[in-house]
Amino acid sequence: MSDDVSSHVACALITPYGSHVTSTLYRNGAIHSSADPFAEAMLIDDGVVAWIGADDTAAGLAARADRVIDLDGALVAPGFVDAHVHTLETGLALESVDLSPASAATRAAALDAIAAGARRLDAADPDGDEVLLAFGWDEQAWPEASALTRAELDAAAGGRPVYATHADVHHAVVSTRMAANAGLEALPGWDASGLVMGEALRRARDVAQDLSPARRTRAYRVALERAAALGVVAVHEMSAPHTDTREGLRELVALADQMPAPQVVAYRGELVESADDARELLAALPFLAGIGGDVNVDGSIASRTAAMRHAYADQRGPLGLGLDDDGRGLLYLSADEIGAHLAACSAVGVQGGFHVVGDRAMDQVVLGLEVAAKEHGPGAVRAARHRLEHALFVDAAALASLLLHGVSLSIQPAWDAVWGGPDGLWAARLGGARAANMSPFADLAGAGIPLAFGSDAPVTPLDPWAAVRAAVSHDDESQRLSGRSAFRAHTRGGWRLAGLEGTGAGELAVGAPAHLAVWRAESYGVRSSGRGLSSWSAEARAGQPVLPDLAPDAPQPQCLQTVRAGVPIYDTFD
Template identity: 35%
Template sequence: MHQQDQIALYRNGIIHSTADPYASAMLVENGHVAWVGGEEAASSLADSQMRVIDLEGGFIAPSFVDSHVHLTETGLGVEQVDLSTAASAQDMLAKVAAWADARPDAELILGRSWDHSWWQDITLPTAQELSNAAGGRVVVLDRVDLHSGLFSSAALQAAGIDSDEAWHAEDDYTAIRAAVLNFDAKKREYFQRQAIRQFHANGYTAAAQMGTDFGGGDTDYTAFAALVNDSELGFDLYGYKGHLITEEDQISSLQQQWGSALTGIGGDLCIDGSIGSGTALLRDPYAVSDQGPQNRGEQLLTETELETHLRLCTSAGVQTAFHVIGDGALEVLLNTLEKVEKATGLPAIQRCAHRIEHLEMATGEDIKRIARFGLVASMQPLFDHYWAADMYELRLGAERASLMNPVGQLLAEGVLVAFGSDTPVTHINGWDSIAAAMNLRNTNAQISARAGFKAHTMSGYRAVGESRPMAGMLVPGARADFAIWDADELTVQSSASRAAAWSTDVRSRTPLLPVLEKEGTRPKLRETFHAGRRVYQA
């Protein structure tokens, strides 16, 4: 990181600012935006006390906010074998064996991102086959959705399980994984810092960490809390502790224990699982499921547990969040909120702005209920980009798959939508995420680049209840969190298949954004700044 300039004048570029959509220059003083405007005014402002930076046509935009991340798992991914291209069990075993052979001293072999839903033969390897491939070592292979995984015989033995069944899902998967990957807080902090470096290198300066007992529990959150309190980190962290509340005094206890590291209670508290693993809770059975015919998925929390947690958090004015994928899980959540409303009143629920993580399946009536309760929709458009054409249709059938990820309908109903990556489930790239939202398979759900950019910046701050009213904007008085990009072309865009939602004429006073229609033409990052201080340079 570099020392923050007291006064820096950026000029001869394009500034994405609602204060002046024609701005080509920006003055940053003491970590805040002091002024935005044109070149003539910049010339009159420039003096010897300032560091003047010629952008040479570069594009300055507010830095991205990721609304749903798993920091330890993201940092851990650097040391894992990538199985995203594995096309069969034999292919997977070959990749594991090659990785293991290249690391003869490694006691643990980790793999990630396999997805057997598109394999011609979906048969998975056994625990013994994994052990053979890795020379008898511990092997943990996470499915792409992080709701199921494969374990070698040595891994199962380390978790106290006598079985040759390699595949385990949901609670079993979580328990085995936690027993095997029992890293201490220092090691977890290292992985989390690795993850934040990846965010900086992609133009992000803020993220919401979704806590869960997925792996580490309090140990993982201890590492996270250390980062929250690191003033030199150059990154805003908002934490959601994955803790199910059963008694009123648990809330105050968590607040005292974690202090500023606790934004909300919940995060990835799972009401259900994932579509790919066949464990997302559906109203109607899966079209195709490894778990047999008439499978509707799994409900992982009872209505009583949900009601108690929601009622106590709402009464305490604490925001909470739940992992919801299937429409059946969404129905359970909304029905439970109606019960809570009778105890707390609707305004109390609305003030909390409770979050739905991963909202993917919702009817028009569901969306009206979501809006009524004032819920936040935390969504990952890259899910649709990766899985709409194959996994969704395979698991759900063509009709249901065509109605997934109703981003546009949620925004039209006034629901606050915030975008995230769910990294390491999908990759970290704000422009790719916005492009995915512009090109959703559900054409009625597609949105403009402007709406997508807002969902990945300002709305991310609103979703965590950030008190700074100008967070996510580059206007005078706002903190200077921004990135400098090289963009081939800038315009005002709508989704490709709809009539233009915004005029492409600059006289519309709409700030420009990079052209995102074609892959391979994404802006290239030069630098990332947090509070006026450079935290990344390409």
Template identity: 25%
Template structure:
């Protein structure tokens, strides 16, 4: 028994104390000795270049890095107007890249009911009631953030919301964005009655005794209500995106992909206006959300819109496809049925319609960006990539699969063969209290629940893995939190080996940093301008108060981001950075 405990302790120690990098500093070619605008010197600069080199200094002129190397060599770039910052050993990383984030949904956090972290039906109802009293003239009450663990099975009931109002429609999106809790008025305006069939790719939850719509709608069934109530305005979305940029700067995020173009009215127009007004301080490479009812014909519209949006900070170069739902809603599409009910989940696209749409988007030069939770959904997703390649020929397509909660090991090699990029959310790599034992184990069975999120297996197979937060599903989207979870895969404060989520899938610190920098840049086709600290690239830089390679992995998320530069301009400075 003692030997087993000792072995576990040694293994956990190796998890929590990463090795220290000793790579020698590397100098990039000094093409000019013209005075620079900014010199960062005496730092621990982890370049994340091809050789993972370290340096001491970074020199910036305008929006571009012109030199990376030693502090002594950097002095040649100093002029009368050059600002010189002594980092005193602080760490410098490339600006972080969030490869899948719903930045525009920040708007809903401002203008609708915020239900995140309330945790119970009673608290949700009280929050909605207060909102209704504060805004009595609202034609519809909307909100987001309730969790499926507060009402497992068929989800929360309409009667709880009817007690607030039977005259004003109430529509509340779950924290994962895949379910909608509504009152009777919302069902009425959507025309949902006892005999209403489930829409293709959607599910109307029903009372098991009466068969009556119970108040929870899943996946495409959500649209039946959402299309009948007023959305948010262009100006509101603009304000939400601007607020997101403040949050992103505080977290060191300088590049992001928002996949919600065309899914909601006015989002695209908001980005367009901010781009025209030169108000974007995050480099957005977004995606159009494809509608399964429209098929490949919609790609022609995507092409026209892409050509109209080619600003340096806002472009739309991908097509987002929802292949399935989520495990907590019983709609993630699985090879073997769920344990709590006799279903494989919900496939939102028919395989044939998906393949044809994927091929059309690929032929038009779009990157495929596919939401896939279940192992069966991922298999079908890869089938579509394979079909597109067969139809159009092999190219630098970089099709991506987002989430990857369950993956059949046989499909891992297919990722590499097809040049597919994995975009996991390492923030979720833990046995989350109130979720793992309450939903994932009962719904999936313990064996499957213990095999989730195969990050390291994909990396070992040579697959590029670019991390994303899936904000606002993930409320705290600081990449340092994601990096820590990718390395430890354990709830903060816990140390027992049995509490680690799928421990064989823990990634190294270097791999996790790469997933939020250079690999994220690759996933959005911007690796030529950002993602690493190299001469000729944009000066997207983040200064940290500690070197991540010299602290326990369990303390990464306590590291402070002191300074964020986007293309050489300060977008965030901590009061602790003088």
């Protein structure tokens, strides 16, 4: 990490957005701290943790605090870090037509939702020029198991331009008017049914996201506010030319430091070929934590564009559009291109990385790491702490390469919960045997690969507890993580992948930045001690910090407050 990058991000740990930092005493609750797993109170002063201990001692500290919060049994824990977010698209999705399976259980329900959204938009835009945005459909969740068509969108939306993206955001369906306005029919990746991917998808997305400055700012705000309300204190923004502009990224980083919001750790997904290219990008965006994220080696499994060693089991070619010639998905980058990017980043001391999903794509990354190591030496590659996003397939050879070259992984456990399992989309696309070998959480953690959890929002929602539960409830019992390991991957892990573990972020310990969230949960498991709460987790009984009940059917913990560097960014306390 370059000096410019580290200094910007480290400063943001202390001064999130210029608000007055006061001292706060939390008492009569549970403090998730490895230093004292049975702590019941904590004092925050000048943005850092000043004291942790027993509630009876806290009484003597109340007079010096500007604010005293009676937790009434609530849990104070390190705040979550979402290590893979697309903030603009997340904000747009939160205010658009929701086609996710939870909201639209059938194709008919999805079309009804689009019709209702069009009627609402008609009131504000009677000319019908504004694009109706819809997010999150997944045909595998519908009884019909078939995608939407442009004819259906035309009928439901009354001829209005419609952009309806699949949950994986790697393909979408557009209406006839949208296709005409964007000139999609002449582009590769267009299908007469209205399905778009590749170049056609990029063009459709550009038109759909041609926003006024006020609308763009609102989308950023909406996404950051939702994250804060869910206990998220930092997000890794995965900006790329196909998701947002450089100007948009500048605005987002500045906005997060001007409003009560999670810290934005910024990545830019632009492929570089040389050290000069990398320096030029860093000069344009000096706050970058890395040049990577959505630099795509391949696509997605849902769209059959993830690059696989063997053909997809259910259909030849990505959605039948004929974009490949052997049914194994699409490989967007060669090993030489991957190696040149990593070598350039290594040469200037900045983190590089890629989006990689399929096993054939991972093979290319392994070769690319070897190319970079030959050019600059393995030490320089390791020192740059490169990272990969998603990494659903990591076999023994890939694992050895990742360890050798010091590569970290940003993974999305919620993907496994949504699309994994013997009856899930991955099994339908790849067959049960291949799907059963995906997302080896325990193998990765056990080998010592640094892990951080992200949502890839809007692909799956901002919902950190859902990710933690998915990791401890993997369909393959041998790949399940402990609650403690999963929670650390979604808190401390995010700071570690950004090169900020030396700041103490991700822990509640004296001297650490006060990045935290306060939670109310109906159950914390069982605790035999008579001190403090009447119900605590098994981790606390074993001398580990307390956690809420992480069983799949347990009630969702309620966020009461989120604090970044001692300043509340979400607050329900009086």
